[in-house]
Amino acid sequence: MDFPQKQAGHSALLLAALLGLSQCKKDNSSPADQLPPATQTGANTFGCLLNGQPWTPNGNNGKPNFNVSYDPGYAGGALQVKTYRYVEPNQVRQGITFGAANVTQAGVYSFDLLNSNSVFYNDLGKPSPCDYIGDPPRVTYRKGTLTITRLDLTQGIISGTFAFTLYQPGCDSVRVTNGRFDKKL
Template sequence: MRKLFLYAALLLLSQCSKCKDNDPSPEARLPPVTQTGANTFGCLVNGEAWTPQGNDGTANYTVSYDLFPSGGIINISTYRIYGQGANDFQTISVWAKGIQGVGTFYFANSSSAAAGFLNRKTNCYWSSTDSAVTYRRGNLTITRLDLQAGIVSGTFDFTLYKPGCDSIRVTQGRFDKKL
């Protein structure tokens, strides 16, 4: 009987590893990087795939671009509801100003670009403009800004640390939106 139990346990463990091998990588779960107005957003948050999901009565992914003489302002805002509890809610926001076309905007000690992440479950909010954030690195790169076609696309990444909260690492971020 003991051998039967050991064989069953071994079989179960070997089957689990096979399933894990067939699971797509976190990167494969992200939408592709495009510049067509595909209305996509995705990134890795601390190595896990993150895309907008759920609905709280408002759109879970918005991008706005306002043109000003000194350059436009872009605001990318998204959230995901990942469970049934009131605290199963996260948001990502990225903005930059002075945008006149494609280019890169840096979050470190900047008043012209910022990134933020809210995790209600841990009650932590990280913002690159918050003085309590002691480490801030990252950037937003606009890869397409076509006002005629109404398309804005780009990539982003950022790392923020705030005492009392774990570090938040957002990598391989991409967005492609029809304005």
């Protein structure tokens, strides 16, 4: 007459298994979810996906790890965005820098190879010449855009999004997507 005990034991085991399964959460987040939001408030944020992985400024070498400069009187409106981070385990420095001329308002600006606007990526953990990828003639493919979403000189705010691909023979391609920045000037 131990049937009720066995049934109770099986019920308790089944309940425990179901309870354990209910605690499993499927992670539906994407790498882009780990980036700061694309804002236009002067939030002092920068982020992108570098070859599909989240990339944000990190560390400090005595200079700000995220800097934006804008000079409306130079080159028809010159913008430069510079950022870097240190990557574990050896604190290797990586950097992303881009700039554009004739930036006078919100709009789309090209990073294409034959354009004077520029974009650079450096990773000091890679051997030369793959540690620095940016301009021709070493770079044979450069395509992308910078979209200024807010240029408000009265409030001192510049915000935008960006994406680009760089290729240099003998090196891995650099693909930056989902880029966004928002800076108080």
